[in-house]
Amino acid sequence: MTDQDRHGASAHPHDDASAPRAEVFRGPTEPPEHAVAPERHPQAPEPGAWLGTHYDQCFGCGEQRPEGLHLRVAAGPGVSVTAEFKVAEAHQGAPGLIHGGLLSAAFDEVMGTVSWLLRVPAVTGRLETDFLKPVPVGRIVHLRAWCVGQAGRKFYHRAEARLDGPEGLLVAKAAALFVGVKLEHFVTHGRQEDVQAVLEDPQRYRSLRAFDVNP
Numbered sequence: 001m002t003d004q005d006r007h008g009a010s011a012h013p014h015d016d017a018s019a020p021r022a023e024v025f026r027g028p029t030e031p032p033e034h035a036v037a038p039e040r041h042p043q044a045p046e047p048g049a050w051l052g053t054h055y056d057q058c059f060g061c062g063e064q065r066p067e068g069l070h071l072r073v074a075a076g077p078g079v080s081v082t083a084e085f086k087v088a089e090a091h092q093g094a095p096g097l098i099h100g101g102l103l104s105a106a107f108d109e110v111m112g113t114v115s116w117l118l119r120v121p122a123v124t125g126r127l128e129t130d131f132l133k134p135v136p137v138g139r140i141v142h143l144r145a146w147c148v149g150q151a152g153r154k155f156y157h158r159a160e161a162r163l164d165g166p167e168g169l170l171v172a173k174a175a176a177l178f179v180g181v182k183l184e185h186f187v188t189h190g191r192q193e194d195v196q197a198v199l200e201d202p203q204r205y206r207s208l209r210a211f212d213v214n215p
């Protein structure tokens with residue numbers, strides 16, 4: 001498929017397809033040439049350690065969200081994590097199949113958790129998902145996410161989802177750009193009653209300990 005097929009003939013009116021390109025197009029989730037290998041933080045949890053939920057109200061991993069994904073994430077080798085969740089009734093799109101947006105949410109959560117090994121608070125800037133196979137309700141989705149490069153505040157992540165276990169059928173793949181932020185990002189932008197609740201009881205937000213913050 002050419003760029004023209006992908007975007008339509010009028011998407012790039014000044015683009016002359018026959019002209020030689022000065023440089024190869026690199027999409028936003030592709031690490032640039034100057035990206036460096038990500039560094040696992042020396043105090044990152046050991047491979048195999050459960051990372052636990054980072055916030056009890058989180059849709060991805062929170063224990064207090066009955067309809068949530070309840071992802072259980074473990075540190076992996078290098079800058080990688082693994083996770084699993086069971087596709088529940090509440091996760092349906094088509095009858096008996098997972099909603100695609102929720103699979104993207106699972107990728108968002110698991111790639112977001114990679115930040116805990118880097119010890120840099122980061123938020124999703126861009127998230128891309130390739131849906132390869134339908135995912136039925138009741139099955140276990142096994143996820144793996146890892147960082148492929150860093151360029152300043154930008155972190156380039158990849159992830160894959162397989163059915164029932166790490167060697168199972170590959171059902172989806174994802175790529176993302178995460179952007180490192182200061183903790184003020186959350187304090188400033190979050191609904192104030194929720195931010196206050198966390199500041200008054202930091203046990204509810206475990207990353208406060210991970211990121212060595214004393215609010």
Ligand SMILES: CCCCCCCC/C=C\CCCCCCCC(=O)SCCNC(=O)CCNC(=O)[C@H](O)C(C)(C)COP(=O)(O)OP(=O)(O)OC[C@H]1O[C@@H](n2cnc3c(N)ncnc32)[C@H](O)[C@@H]1OP(=O)(O)O
Nearest residue numbers: 028108109112121122123124125126179186187195198207
């Ligand atoms: C309460 C007490 C304290 C609590 C403590 C909490 C610690 C928690 C730690 C971790 C929590 C993790 C939670 C996990 C949940 C899963 C992850 C999510 O779902 S996160 C939610 C979804 N994402 C957002 O809501 C982001 C919304 N967007 C933004 O806030 C901004 O756009 C942000 C921060 C992403 C960037 O804004 P800028 O002003 O800081 O920086 P600019 O200059 O715009 O971007 C920096 C670089 O990134 C590129 N960039 C940004 N967005 C891009 C995009 N969409 N595509 C391509 N490039 C992009 C830019 O081009 C720029 O690149 P160049 O430095 O110039 O090379």
